[in-house]
Amino acid sequence: MKPFDYVEIRVPAKPQYVSVARLTISGLANRVGFTYDEIEDLKIATSEAITNAVQHAYTEDEDGEVVIGCALYEGKMEIMVADHGKSFNFEETKAQVGPYSEMEEVSFLREGGLGLYLIETLMDEVKVHQQEGVTVFMTKHVGVEQVDGNVKHISS
């Protein structure tokens, strides 16, 4: 048995569907057990990736699709957003996605400003893969920040 449940969402590459995908992510993240703040982070990060796909991947007259693949683990969620409208073999694509490097031509993500920055800040791990379009791969763990931030030492 696979160690995760997989859910794939396909939406037209149009801005009005970003919120639809965001709602779905919110529901899935709730299943995994993320806190309210973590779910809000996931919603923003995913919206940023989809918005990039919608705004940059397609010319106005093209009917593209954005595919959002979500792998739900025990205490972890992986999300892939691809702008080329093809379904993933999730494991295969994940293996191909290299670490994000400043050397890569990712100006498409940086233009318009803060999208990629927010993704990197809000998620635990981010990779960008560019081949037949762009794939953003991101991971978030349940309760990572909370553990570090709220450990209290009992002295006595």
Added chain:
Amino acid sequence: MNISVELHQKDLLVVNGIIKGEIDAFTAPILREKLSEIDLKENLQVNIDLTDVSYMDSTGLGVFVGFYKSINASNGHMELIGLSSRLKRLFDITGLGEIMDIQASSGEVKIDETV
């Protein structure tokens, strides 16, 4: 999913705005359009209430950055008020919180229930 933007000309040099709903790739252009209708007189003060904004991402930040630049160019001032702790955080992690005049909602100091 919707956005509502109300603008009230309080007096000659004060405009109060109220935004409600979600600001994302779909609604940000609507907000930008609305804000562009404001006549940017010298020394204009624009207060925008975000109390009922339930979601915002970089598309919304982009709109406010654009408006901030325009109003500053005419010696005006933009103030964003009623930010939830989520919205405040968004401005803070992007560094915009230090540049812009933003006021968190009074409920901001409440105990974080998620911990």
